[in-house]
Amino acid sequence: xxxxxxxxxxxxxxxxxxxxxxxxxxxxxxxxxxxxxxxxxxxxxxxxxxxxxxxxxxxxxxxxxxxxxxxxxxxxxxxxxxxxxxxxxxxxxxxxxxxxxxxxxxx
Amino acid sequence: xxxxxxxxxxxxxxxxxxxxxxxxxxxxxxxxxxxxxxxxxxxxxxxxxxxxxxxxxxxxxxxxxxxxxxxxxxxxxxxxxxxxxxxxxxxxxxxxxxxxxxxxxxxxxxxxxxxxx
Numbered sequence: 001x002x003x004x005x006x007x008x009x010x011x012x013x014x015x016x017x018x019x020x021x022x023x024x025x026x027x028x029x030x031x032x033x034x035x036x037x038x039x040x041x042x043x044x045x046x047x048x049x050x051x052x053x054x055x056x057x058x059x060x061x062x063x064x065x066x067x068x069x070x071x072x073x074x075x076x077x078x079x080x081x082x083x084x085x086x087x088x089x090x091x092x093x094x095x096x097x098x099x100x101x102x103x104x105x106x107x
Numbered sequence: 108x109x110x111x112x113x114x115x116x117x118x119x120x121x122x123x124x125x126x127x128x129x130x131x132x133x134x135x136x137x138x139x140x141x142x143x144x145x146x147x148x149x150x151x152x153x154x155x156x157x158x159x160x161x162x163x164x165x166x167x168x169x170x171x172x173x174x175x176x177x178x179x180x181x182x183x184x185x186x187x188x189x190x191x192x193x194x195x196x197x198x199x200x201x202x203x204x205x206x207x208x209x210x211x212x213x214x215x216x217x218x219x220x221x222x223x224x
Contacts, residue, residue: 001169024188033210035152042202042214043152054209086152095166096142096154096211 002026002091011105018074020102022087025068032070033088034063036081038103043086047072074104082106085094109133109213111203116218119193127188127218129203137161137181139205143188146200146217155201157188170196193222 004024012018015049022032032050035043047063050070060075074081087099109158129141143155156167156177165177186203200217207213222223 005213035211037152043211044214045210045212046211052209054212056163084151088152093166095168096144096157098144098152098154101151 002088002097004087004097006085006087006099006102007101009103009105011089011107012081013075013107015076017023018077018104020072020074020085020087020104021043022071023069023087024097024099024101026092027065027068027070027089030089032063032065034072035086035088036083038083046085077104079106082102109157109205111213111215113201113203113215113218116118116220117203118221118223121194121222121224123193123221123222124189124191125193127190127201127220129186129188129215131184131186131203131205134205136184139207140207141155141177141179141186142204142211143177143186144202144204144211145199145220146202147195147196151198157190190220193220195222198222 006022034047034075036046037043046057049063051063062073084101086101091097110132113129140159142157146154157179158165162179174192179186200219202217203215204211205213
């Protein structure tokens, strides 16, 4: 089955830049989406189609793609950005696949 | 406002059955596919199933195929997930999700299913 690989955790100090990666064999040819999930809440779509920011998402969130690795970058991290982040793409059947998630800790 | 409200989650024994419901409002229900995504306690998101606008096409993740059935009633603005032969591994929060051109944009708050002896 198709897998997306994310680091389990990323830690940054407030004001610094956080970068979360997502790797998958087919990501060079398929769009990736990023979700933010805070404890006890439903996920929120942050980035869609690799680089597009969802409505209402602060400009400090950005997405990029380089071959089979895509990245979510948060510039000038704030305490409120502490959350779990998931990448999502599609497999060869067009079904949805999520990465394992990355816990972002703001020190 | 777009709203999706799940219900039907409960505690059941292994081998049992449950039917989840997702009632939607704030948009023209018959124009959108609907998905179910689940999350085991402390674990990540996992896609479960999807249904097209009129219910003629459905698909499932391999681990629920043959056990879960997704359906919809466009007159009632409701999507269902019929779950049978439940196992401990099916425990988790089940989210109803509506996509749009940006992706999986609208999520319900989820309903908790607990499968334990």
